[in-house]
Amino acid sequence: MSSLEIAVTxxxxxxxxxxxxxxxxxxxRVRFHSRKAxxxxxxxxxxxxxxxYPDGATVVGRPALxxxxxxxxxxxxxxxxxxxxANxxxxxxxxxxxxxxxxKPVAIGGMPGCACFDWLAERALGLRDNLAIFGFLDVPHVAARAEPGVRVELGGIKAKAHVGFHEATSAVLKAQTTALLRRLLPMPVEPLGHYLEVTLTPLGYMHPTVLYALFGPYSQWDGRPVRxxxxxxxxxxxxxxxxIKRxxxxxxxxxxxxxxAFGVSLPMAEPLYDNLISAYGDQIGDHSTLYTVLRTCKAYRSFIxxxxxxxxxxxFKTDHPILVEDVFYGMAFLVEMGRRMGVSMPMMSEIHGWAVGFLGGPQASAVDYMPADWPSRVLARSARASVA
Known part of the structure; x- marks a missing residue:
């Protein structure tokens, strides 16, 4: 029997x-891509x-390539x-x-699938009959630190892995991909009803907002290096x-x-507090408020x-990928979605504008591959379906 061929980029x-x-x-059989291979x-x-793993258990594996x-x-x-x-x-x-x-069938997925991975993959790969495009709602395993090529330490593990599929992915390919992921991952894998549940995961604004509080116009920062x-x-x-709450x-x-507007239900695009409680549960020390949840979540202990x-x-290291990703591929499309949907988002717009300047000005972003006719295309399709 031939081996299962998996590429990790x-x-x-x-x-x-x-x-x-x-x-x-x-x-x-795993093949591993890295610029520093x-x-x-x-x-x-x-x-x-x-x-x-967080409990000290280990697993060892060597990629074939x-x-x-x-x-x-x-x-x-x-x-x-x-x-x-995302960048x-x-x-x-x-x-x-x-x-x-x-x-043969090929499944390609974003880990995580945020920043409109479905639209990006559609633009880059096309909509092929043998291709399943999917994205994880969040990364099933949160890695806290790594020594390149040698060791990686986990900070947290999700209770479930949720995946969303591009709307053009066939039911057969969805079922095959879900079964494959269930074979490979130790936690239950559940498909979502709509990829927008992945797109609207309440995570992309968090890091820029923390920096806005520390270094923005309402902070007490004096412009000098911190101690x-x-x-x-x-x-x-x-x-x-x-x-963050705003x-x-x-x-x-x-x-x-x-x-x-679309006539859909997006249950996993839930408020941030609910998202964190469902994802990390017993890894959170204090469930009282969103503020205490963030401060006491064991999976969220990494340094700025x-x-x-x-x-x-x-x-601050202004070229660090985590902030570039969140500002230009997390907040950017949320602000643009709000503009196109006519939803007022003054706090997020203010923080996004400040963060763009903090990082040195505009860069490529997820808005670049957002369909120009969204949401009008979806609304028109929904209208035709309701008439039919």
Missing amino acids: GGGRIGHFYAAHLSSLPGV EAMAAAMPTEGITAV ISPDVGEVVAGADLVLVAQT GRPDVLAAAAPHLSTD ESRRWFTDLTELGGYF CDEEQVRLTRAIES PMVEAPEGGLV
């Missing part, structure tokens, strides 16, 4: 975990990458997991497009919690407006990326 923490986990499974392969022990060539990694794959940050995905999908198999590093959410200020309320209004300033102290 993205050499960060998420990519490291799935390269290790999937390589450890019987009957699975040569250094990673040189550092990797003979047995492979060690993944360490580690390569900087996207085409080499995805050629012949049954499943492609795209684990880059790296357009180039990866463009490079993958001519190498994906056309003579010590901070964690994104463990050290969340009350002002940061207030801004953004969450605006996203909920956007979600409800889309549900009403800082670098040493020439004059001493620390300054």
Whole structure:
């Protein structure tokens, strides 16, 4: 029996975990893409990458191939997991497009599937009969840190993995892909009713909002380097919690407006508090409020990326992928969706505008591949269906 061929693209923490986990499974052959493949392969022990779970348990797996060539990694794959940050995905999908198999089913999914991954994949790959385009609602395993090629440590594990499919993916391919993911992942895998549940996951505004509270116009920052590093959410200020709550309320209004206009239900596009409780449950120390949930969630303990300033102290690393992703591929399309839907989002718009300036000005964003006729195309289709 031939092995299951899986491609993992993205050499960060998420990519490291799935390269290790999937390589450890019987009957699975993993090919791992990274721009730093040569250094990673040189550092990797003979047995492979060690993944360490929160309880101290470990799993070890060695990919069959580690390569900087996207085409080499995805050629012949049954499943492609795209684990880059969103700003790296357009180039990866463009490079993958001519190498994906056309003579057998292929599933390609975003980990996570935020930032309109379905629309990006449609533009880059086209809508092929053998192709299942999907995205995870959130990453099933949250990786806290990694030593490239050697080790990755998990910070948290989701109770369930939810996946949304592109609206053009056939029912047969949806069922096949869901069954495949259930074979590969240790938690239950549940398909969502609409990809918009992934798109509207209330996560993309969180990191920029924390920075707005720390360094924005209402902070007490004096413009000089700071003395010590901070964690994104463990050290969340009350002002940061207030801004996050305001953004969450605006996203909920956007979600409800889309549900009403499209005639759909998006139960997993829930308020942030509910999202975190359902995802992390017993990994949260204090369920009292959104503020306490964020501060006491064990999966949210990573540090804000800082670098040493020439004059001493620390300054924010403005080119760090996590913020570039959230500002230009998380908040950008939410603000644009609100504009097109006629939903007022003043807090999120203000923070997004500040963050764009904080990062040095406009860059490519998810708005670039948002269909120009959204939402009018969907509304027109809904109107025809109601008449019929």
